[in-house]
Amino acid sequence: MKEPISIKPHHFVDIITALGGGQRVFEPHPYGHAVHVVAAGILEHPEATLRMALGADDICGPCSHNVDGVCDDTIDTSFRPAAPESKREYNLLIDRRWCERLGLEQGETLTARDLCRRIRDRAGDIADIYRENPVERSAERSVKLEKGLSMFLGE
Numbered sequence: 001m002k003e004p005i006s007i008k009p010h011h012f013v014d015i016i017t018a019l020g021g022g023q024r025v026f027e028p029h030p031y032g033h034a035v036h037v038v039a040a041g042i043l044e045h046p047e048a049t050l051r052m053a054l055g056a057d058d059i060c061g062p063c064s065h066n067v068d069g070v071c072d073d074t075i076d077t078s079f080r081p082a083a084p085e086s087k088r089e090y091n092l093l094i095d096r097r098w099c100e101r102l103g104l105e106q107g108e109t110l111t112a113r114d115l116c117r118r119i120r121d122r123a124g125d126i127a128d129i130y131r132e133n134p135v136e137r138s139a140e141r142s143v144k145l146e147k148g149l150s151m152f153l154g155e
């Protein structure tokens with residue numbers, strides 16, 4: 001796929017977390033977004049160049065919820081009542097926290113491998129990044145993320 005791959009930090013984290021959770025193949029999603037294409041591109045090419053995005057990225061591109069570059073979807077707030085209902089607002093919140101934690105700027109380019117190394121070295125306790133979520137979910141996410149990072153980095 002074309003590079004650099006435009007990707008939101010949390011979308012990248014989700015792909016590596018899914019890898020750690022045992023997912024090897026990403027199927028097309030009913031929304032029509034491109035997670036299966038982007039995930040395959042990243043997992044097959046650890047040296048692929050990524051460009052950090054806070055708005056719509058290459059996964060959002062063909063999504064039915066991407067309306068002129070703005071996500072019109074909502075999130076399930078039943079288990080995280082403090083989170084905003086708008087997926088766009090919630091994603092922005094999470095992505096800004098990831099950027100701050102990892103020292104990333106919007107538009108910055110780096111390889112998938114380097115982003116994994118940065119997450120491994122700087123992520124720390126991610127419960128704070130996902131602070132609207134129950135701690136058990138973040139703990140589970142953290143275990144899978146750590147495993148996914150090791151797998152991706154071949155460590």
Ligand code: SF4
Pocket residue numbers: 031033056059060063064065066070071072073087091
């Ligand atoms: S963030 Fe919104 S527009 Fe992007 S893939 Fe998800 S639902 Fe679609």
